[in-house]
Amino acid sequence: MDKIIVKGGKRLEGRVKIEGAKNAVLPIQAASILASTGIVQLHNVPILSDVFTMNSVLKFLNINVKFNQATNDLILDASEKISSEAPFEYVSKMRASMVVMGPLLARCGHAKVALPGGCAIGSRPIDLHLKGLEALGATIEQHDGYIEAFADQLKANNIYLDFPSVGATQNIMMAATLANGITTIENAAREPEIVDLANVLNKMGARVHGAGTETIRIQGVTFLHGCEHSVVQDRIEAGTFMVAAAVTNGDVVIADAIPEHNKPLISKLREMGVTVIGQDDGVRVIGTSVILPANVKTMPHPGFPTDMQPQISILQLCAHGTSVLEETVFENRFMHLNELRRMNANFRIEGSAAMLQGPTDFNGAQVAATDLRAAAALVLAGLVAHGYTQVTNLKYLDRGYYDFTGKLSRLGADIYRGDVDDTTTFTMNNPARNTN
Ligand SMILES: CC(=O)N[C@H]1[C@@H](OP(=O)(O)OP(=O)(O)OC[C@H]2O[C@@H](n3ccc(=O)[nH]c3=O)[C@H](O)[C@@H]2O)O[C@H](CO)[C@@H](O)[C@@H]1O
Numbered sequence: 001m002d003k004i005i006v007k008g009g010k011r012l013e014g015r016v017k018i019e020g021a022k023n024a025v026l027p028i029q030a031a032s033i034l035a036s037t038g039i040v041q042l043h044n045v046p047i048l049s050d051v052f053t054m055n056s057v058l059k060f061l062n063i064n065v066k067f068n069q070a071t072n073d074l075i076l077d078a079s080e081k082i083s084s085e086a087p088f089e090y091v092s093k094m095r096a097s098m099v100v101m102g103p104l105l106a107r108c109g110h111a112k113v114a115l116p117g118g119c120a121i122g123s124r125p126i127d128l129h130l131k132g133l134e135a136l137g138a139t140i141e142q143h144d145g146y147i148e149a150f151a152d153q154l155k156a157n158n159i160y161l162d163f164p165s166v167g168a169t170q171n172i173m174m175a176a177t178l179a180n181g182i183t184t185i186e187n188a189a190r191e192p193e194i195v196d197l198a199n200v201l202n203k204m205g206a207r208v209h210g211a212g213t214e215t216i217r218i219q220g221v222t223f224l225h226g227c228e229h230s231v232v233q234d235r236i237e238a239g240t241f242m243v244a245a246a247v248t249n250g251d252v253v254i255a256d257a258i259p260e261h262n263k264p265l266i267s268k269l270r271e272m273g274v275t276v277i278g279q280d281d282g283v284r285v286i287g288t289s290v291i292l293p294a295n296v297k298t299m300p301h302p303g304f305p306t307d308m309q310p311q312i313s314i315l316q317l318c319a320h321g322t323s324v325l326e327e328t329v330f331e332n333r334f335m336h337l338n339e340l341r342r343m344n345a346n347f348r349i350e351g352s353a354a355m356l357q358g359p360t361d362f363n364g365a366q367v368a369a370t371d372l373r374a375a376a377a378l379v380l381a382g383l384v385a386h387g388y389t390q391v392t393n394l395k396y397l398d399r400g401y402y403d404f405t406g407k408l409s410r411l412g413a414d415i416y417r418g419d420v421d422d423t424t425t426f427t428m429n430n431p432a433r434n435t436n
């Protein structure tokens with residue numbers, strides 16, 4: 001079985017390279033649907049299973065896809081006639097495929113997209129996406145596990161989102177690029193990935209203003225064309241390595257990380273006694289022997305990101321004292337904590353908050369990832385545990401981390417990924433350990 005085996009106790013040191021952001025590239029891939037002439041050339045595209053899934057969706061829609069993994073370049077050509085139906089086979093694999101809905105509707109006047117599967121971290125409804133598209137004049141039907149939307153010509157409107165949903169903001173923003181008139185989205189999501197998408201849309205000829213603030217204005221145009229763009233760095237991958245450095249009392253430079261995108265995390269790390277230095281070439285994180293407890297509450301950007309919550313919980317569990325961790329974005333994102341019980345973690349969950357009691361004397365154990373960031377958090381716990389930790393269910397990790405094991409290994413971790421069944425005979429000196 002494919003698993004990661006990590007032997008805790010090594011201090012991480014050195015420099016790590018960060019990939020382009022998964023959460024930026026997926027909607028940008030979907031945006032290529034809008035380019036009826038020319039090609040969309042993307043650089044800094046991460047090699048992740050989610051990127052492959054989105055490419056499969058696009059190919060099914062008759063978009064020509066060329067992904068050069070050696071150079072991280074992706075070329076998308078949607079200039080031929082495209083299909084407007086995204087089937088269950090792909091959408092069920094990845095919730096983010098929902099963001100093809102807005103561009104398909106705008107380009108084809110019709111979109112039929114399978115309802116996304118329920119994700120473990122929460123129920124994740126799509127009501128805000130649909131309300132927004134209806135406000136732009138779409139008729140929406142739901143039948144046989146599909147959402148179908150029709151609109152001969154979308155019409156601009158003023159849309160207020162009850163919650164600053166990332167996916168809903170992206171879907172509405174993309175649909176509105178080809179609507180008649182000026183659309184405003186109020187209480188819009190403000191994540192850096194929204195800004196990256198708006199930058200791409202504007203390079204494609206759209207007129208999107210205010211991305212990154214709570215009000216986005218989109219003046220509709222008649223068509224969009226190809227463009228060239230380099231995907232923004234992944235702040236969540238960068239943040240995960242910042243926590244890895246902090247938790248191991250290490251000294252790591254996260255190359256090309258953008259400190260402004262990780263302000264809430266960096267501020268929390270400093271509160272916990274970790275040194276964080278913004279440098280020309282990235283962010284340097286230097287750990288501390290005594291980690292201070294701190295409370296964390298997840299919020300939409302610019303609040304503390306829910307996608308960093310499982311990782312920061314490991315640092316909180318290592319802190320000297322009690323820390324409160326509150327999850328306000330997803331209703332079921334503490335699954336990693338129950339796995340961590342096997343490793344000696346001491347905590348109590350009350351509703352949306354967890355009381356984490358540190359410092360934890362983590363013991364290595366066999367644990368299974370339940371979702372993407374849980375997978376990363378379990379590996380982080382393994383880095384500081386006594387003995388060997390084995391993490392399985394790595395398909396989740398591969399959704400969002402490229403070469404996680406290799407990067408940690410090059411920073412000095414005793415870590416190995418492979419198809420190992422008999423761990424009794426396994427030794428960390430296995431020559432294969434650096435081949436990931
Ligand atoms: C591919 C991608 O970019 N994924 C990110 C995106 O997911 P995603 O776009 O799915 O997240 P949203 O911001 O939409 O969801 C946030 C909350 O709003 C709720 N909601 C959302 C839409 C809706 O129509 N109705 C509704 O109730 C969700 O159930 C959730 O509780 O933002 C999340 C919040 O930062 C991140 O954790 C994900 O990594």
Ligand SMILES: C=C(OP(=O)(O)O)C(=O)O
Pocket residue numbers: 023095096119121307372373400
């Ligand atoms: C929850 C995440 O992604 P997705 O929305 O694609 O499930 C994530 O990146 O942590």
